[in-house]
Amino acid sequence: MQITGELLIGGRAKRGEGVAFRAIDAANNEPIEQPVFHGALDRDVEAACDLADEAFDIYRTLPAAKRAQFLDDCAARIEALGDPLVERAMAETGLPRARLEGERTRTASQLRMFASLVRSGDSLDVRIEPALPERQPPRTDLRFWRIGVGPVAVFGASNFPLAFSVAGGDTASALAAGCPVVVKAHPAHPGTSELVGRAIQQAVAAAGLPEGVFSLLFDAGHDVGSALVRHPAIRAVGFTGSRAGGLALMKLAAARAEPIPVYAEMSSVNPNLLLPGALAARGETLAREFAASATLGCGQFCTNPGLMLGVAGEAFDAFAANAAREFSAAAAGVMLTPGILRAYELGIDRLTRHPKVTTLARGAAAPGRAQAALLRVSAGDLLADAALGEEVFGPSSVLVECANESELRAVLRKIEGQLTITLHAQAEDADLVRTLLPLIERKAGRVLANGFPTGVEVCDAMVHGGPFPATSDGRSTSVGTAAIERFLRPVCYQNLADAWLPEALREANPLHVRRRYAGKAEGQQ
Amino acid sequence: MQITGELLIGGRAKRGEGVAFRAIDAANNEPIEQPVFHGALDRDVEAACDLADEAFDIYRTLPAAKRAQFLDDCAARIEALGDPLVERAMAETGLPRARLEGERTRTASQLRMFASLVRSGDSLDVRIEPALPERQPPRTDLRFWRIGVGPVAVFGASNFPLAFSVAGGDTASALAAGCPVVVKAHPAHPGTSELVGRAIQQAVAAAGLPEGVFSLLFDAGHDVGSALVRHPAIRAVGFTGSRAGGLALMKLAAARAEPIPVYAEMSSVNPNLLLPGALAARGETLAREFAASATLGCGQFCTNPGLMLGVAGEAFDAFAANAAREFSAAAAGVMLTPGILRAYELGIDRLTRHPKVTTLARGAAAPGRAQAALLRVSAGDLLADAALGEEVFGPSSVLVECANESELRAVLRKIEGQLTITLHAQAEDADLVRTLLPLIERKAGRVLANGFPTGVEVCDAMVHGGPFPATSDGRSTSVGTAAIERFLRPVCYQNLADAWLPEALREANPLHVRRRYAGKAEGQQ
Structure with a gap:
């Protein structure tokens, strides 16, 4: 498939008239000559959102089998893009082939997972309370299900150019919920975005769906994103980024x-707690595994272990020394974009210059590449200055030495919401x-x-969620089947004639969906 | 039980030091002499929120049976308040005895409904993906459930002094979710609030729960409410009001x-669509039932039918004439508060003076009471001026004459989000x-x-929800078991030793909760 640099607005491809930009080759930070991408203008945002709004009623009321088939077809068409997709993504992101092939598998399999969820009808959450005409006062028939909230704006993430981007988890869950999607492509991988976008656009056409089910817009700045979020047709936002x-x-x-609602997955330092039993039993292995995890993919994971907490003592010092050796041996890494590299360097600079921070190790250095960093602070200093615990996106981590277990608990009480927290513990740490x-x-x-x-x-x-500021909304996840709930709202029908009800809610259960009926899961005593 | 006018802060009762106010007898708008209520100060808000925060970990990790028993006990203690509760509520709200007795039944039964939900474990939404050590890459054990978000601030509503107030749906669902609650009492029924609050406070003590599980604060103004919503310990807000x-x-x-998150249930005109078949077959009955519904409880329901849409013609005119006769016969009604009466009179005044509005009927008038009103506008005028369709809380309704079915659809497209929309339709309207x-x-x-x-x-x-502005968050309901979801967030455990897991998540399922296991509802093939 050709990459043209065009916007995909419903069924059309259209050269943008906004500011032009090129993709950047992450390996050398040089522009990739062809094609030139052009940002969308406000009228493109309006056209995409209006089409999405028009498509909503038809798309959301499709038979489940048809919506599921469409999701499966999106997966197949992304796979069918073949090696050119992986190669373009490698060039634009600097991520290695194996990682991107794995990410492609994940992208396709999560589309298929949502297809099965749609087929099962489980996410409809059907609940029926049949009429009780004899009761005083009588109860009329009540039927509950969940429908899509409306068109969703999705912002592609830089660090997962497939699995959290154009056809990533946000898009897959929104489409599964019956919501048309308008994607703002991440400018760090526009060609990858266009290839995937064209695959979805073709799947929409092949299924005979209204064209507004999917659009893809480019912009190297923030105007298109702002206009999208402000557009009245847009009913929810999915975002992964800063x-x-x-x-x-x-x-x-x-x-x-x-x-x-905005579902933004924003930042997390993913504290790891090194408990005394674990440190004593396998401190050396832990140090090795930790360093591998922290520098994996040049540290560009939302779940990167950025804060390692332990209680002061010999075992913690040994862990620090072992981890320092591993970090010193880390190769200089290619980062996703020059901007991300710059932010990493500034963040590390801020920390290493801080009087309370000890630099335990730096990895190999190379021009235009990220140098791994292992730092150390005391829990007391971290408690006094929360900025020491802020995320520095990249291959770095901060060891935090706690005077005792009570200080460890004090740090846990003080830290912000996180995507993950990890315990390294043995039976004796119970x-x-x-x-x-x-x-x-x-x-x-x-x-x-x-x-x-x-x-x-x-x-x-x-x-894959967590209390603010890990995400904007700790009641949700952006990965897994529960992600669909973000884009659903409940509707109850009272006393509707069976023939007027959506099929999923009819008394005879023609779609064989799992239901709660008269207060019990169906089939239950 | 004595009404003292005191704040209930955890286990204590304390005379407030803020602005003093008295309850108002709704029947004559005269102050009820005793007791005097005193508003809370910022430090009271802080004390209540800090106690709630301290109580959270113990309360949320209680065995389900114990939390359920506590909810049941709250219900029993509210019932045990007996007639003095009903009489105080009658005086403070002007609502009739039968209505308040019904509301008390509903309040107790919804506490018991949430108790059974807690006992069932269904709201935990347990999902288990057991380890797949042989898979490449191997999968570690993953276990999902939902826990409380943290302390919740609840604002009592004026129009349901029991079922949407101190121990109403918001409080019951938050407590069921494992969240301590700080209630800001509605100043229109402070004595009723205190009685119910004391019942809950006693239930907390009787169960040996941390005192911060429940607090009740007074304020005739807005300062306490603002301070509550701003307090860092508060993690969600439930509100029913303007x-x-x-x-x-x-x-x-x-x-x-x-x-x-704020779950605010705010306003709704609850459009009713009078379809031609229904109007022809039973227009007269419909007019009678409509008038009864619109003037029930002096129209002080969130789901009051405030907008009646039909297609112009003889049947619609006859409906209007019949409804006008009913409205003319409506008695003058006691409203909840002088403020609500004033807002009703201003709202009706605004509409009746509007050049495009015809006044079809006014009910009986009496000093200090609300006079029912039936108004009429054309759909064209409503489309041109959305203010004609805004809620006027009280015993009034607006008939909207649509030139044809397409204009009916145009109005539906234009109106704001609603709690309810009703179809009056016969088979021939299919x-x-x-x-x-x-x-x-x-x-x-x-x-x-x-x-x-x-x-x-x-x-x-x-x-009982609906798209904005019916509520702040159309993804939720404030009535029914699904209301608990507002106060829950998912947490996943990865690779935890069985003994470290919460009981509900252990492999042997000691609590017999319903689970999804390895992608299937347990028990399913």
């Missing part, structure tokens, strides 16, 4: 005449674990033991 | 360093119904046929 970006979208959404878990639960969407948080499984039980 | 009030809380919550339902679904939380929206059943299938 805290500043997420907060800006939240403000815009709250200031609308009709405020809308008492301490029990005092820590309630604190941890209040601060994180995912609680791990004896592993590292990088690597997010796509399944029913995943939570 | 649009101005709800919007103000939304703004405050969005402006916090850590924004929190074709029209089918074109209207998709429009209606986008605008309402509950869709009724051939009934009136007043009367909200408390059950699994109810939605």
